[in-house]
Amino acid sequence: MSYNIFIMSIKRRVTLQEISQAAGCSLAVASRALSSDALQHRSVAPETAARVIAVARQLGWTPRKTLRSQRAVGVIGVFLPASGSPLMLELLDSINVAMRPYNTPIYCYSSTNADCYRQFCENHLSGNRTVGVISYYPVEDSHLPTFMEMYEKLRRRDLPLVIVHNNAPENFPAVSVKIDNFYGGMLGGEHLLKVGCRKLFVFGNNSQSYRYERLRGCCEAFNKHNISYHTIVREDETMQHELLEILKQIEPFADWKSPEPIGIFADGMHSTLTIHNYFQSKGIAIGQKLKLVGYDDSSMLVSAYPSITAVRQPFAQMGKVAVKKLFNMLNGTAEKSVHLQPELIIRQST
Numbered sequence: 302m303s304y305n306i307f308i309m310s311i312k313r314r315v316t317l318q319e320i321s322q323a324a325g326c327s328l329a330v331a332s333r334a335l336s337s338d339a340l341q342h343r344s345v346a347p348e349t350a351a352r353v354i355a356v357a358r359q360l361g362w363t364p365r366k367t368l369r370s371q372r373a374v375g376v377i378g379v380f381l382p383a384s385g386s387p388l389m390l391e392l393l394d395s396i397n398v399a400m401r402p403y404n405t406p407i408y409c410y411s412s413t414n415a416d417c418y419r420q421f422c423e424n425h426l427s428g429n430r431t432v433g434v435i436s437y438y439p440v441e442d443s444h445l446p447t448f449m450e451m452y453e454k455l456r457r458r459d460l461p462l463v464i465v466h467n468n469a470p471e472n473f474p475a476v477s478v479k480i481d482n483f484y485g486g487m488l489g490g491e492h493l494l495k496v497g498c499r500k501l502f503v504f505g506n507n508s509q510s511y512r513y514e515r516l517r518g519c520c521e522a523f524n525k526h527n528i529s530y531h532t533i534v535r536e537d538e539t540m541q542h543e544l545l546e547i548l549k550q551i552e553p554f555a556d557w558k559s560p561e562p563i564g565i566f567a568d569g570m571h572s573t574l575t576i577h578n579y580f581q582s583k584g585i586a587i588g589q590k591l592k593l594v595g596y597d598d599s600s601m602l603v604s605a606y607p608s609i610t611a612v613r614q615p616f617a618q619m620g621k622v623a624v625k626k627l628f629n630m631l632n633g634t635a636e637k638s639v640h641l642q643p644e645l646i647i648r649q650s651t
Contacts, residue, residue: 375431395620438469461630467511486518498564607649
C-alpha cells in the first residue's frame with residue numbers, strides 16, 4: 302500500500318525585532334516606521350523610515366491586518382480663547398510652526414465653548430481616527446461639562462490631551478504646559494530692589510489664581526530682604542478709572558525728592574500702561590524718579606516712551622512644548638506636566 306504524503310512548507314513570520322536589528326534602530330522606531338497610522342509613521346525621520354521599509358521588504362515582512370489599518374489620517378484639535386491678543390496669536394503661530402514636520406491636519410477653534418467641543422467630537426471622535434487635542438481649559442464654567450465629555454472620549458481611547466496656560470485646576474488629570482507666574486513676579490521684584498528702589502508698590506489682580514501668583518512672587522522677593530511694600534489688589538484690571546483714582550491717592554505720599562527711586566510692579570499690561578501714562582502726564586521722570594516693571598511683554602510696552610521693562614511670558618515656547626508632548630504621547634511615550642519660566646526684558650523704565 303502506498304501513501305501520497307503532502308508536505309506543506311510554512312514560512313516563518315519575520316518579526317519586528319529582526320527588522321529593527323537589521324535596520325540598526327530601536328524596536329519602537331521600526332514599529333512606527335512600518336505603521337499604517339499616518340501619525341505614527343510621520344514621527345520617524347524620513348531617511349530612517351525608508352531604511353526600515355527597505356529592510357522589511359528584503360526580509361519578506363508582511364503587515365498584519367488590524368483595526369489600525371482602517372484608520373484615516375489623524376487630526377489635531379486646537380482650542381484657544383477668542384481674545385485676539387498678541388500673546389494668543391504668538392501661541393497659535395508657534396503651534397502651527399511646530400506642527401509642520403508632522404504633516405498632520407490641524408482643526409483650530411478660536412473659542413473654548415461647548416459648541417466647538419461638541420462639533421470636534423462629532424466630526425473627529427466618532428470613528429477610529431488617531432486624534433490629539435491641545436486646549437485651554439474652558440474660560441466659562443458653563444462650557445465645562447462638554448469639555449469634560451470630550452476629555453472622557455479621549456481618555457477612553459487612550460488619546461492625548463495637552464492643556465496650555467494656567468487657568469486649569471492644579472489637580473486636573475491631564476498633561477499641562479503652564480507658566481511659572483510666581484517666578485515671573487519674583488523676577489520683577491528682585492529687579493526693583495537691584496535698581497535701588499526702597500519705596501515699593503505692587504499692583505495685582507486676584508481674579509485668577511495665576512494672576513495672584515505674580516503678586517505673590519513679587520512680594521516674596523521683597524520679603525526675603527525684609528523690605529516693606531504696599532500692595533494694591535483689584536478684581537478687574539480693565540477698570541482703568543478705578544486705577545486712576547488709586548494713583549491720585551498714592552501720588553502725594555510718594556517722596557519724589559528722595560535720592561532713592563519709587564518702585565512699582567504691575568501684574569498686567571493694561572495696568573502697566575495706565576500707570577506709565579499717568580505719571581508721565583504728571584511730569585515724573587520714569588526710569589529715574591520712578592522705576593516701573595510690568596507683565597505681559599508686548600509691542601505696546603516696547604513702543605511706550607520711555608519703553609517699559611516687563612516680564613515676558615514664553616507663549617511661543619509653550620506652543621512648541623505642547624506639540625512635542627502631544628506627539629510623544631501619541632507614540633506611546635509618557636509625559637509630565639511642566640512650568641515654563643518667564644524672563645525679564647530690561648528697558649528704559651528701570
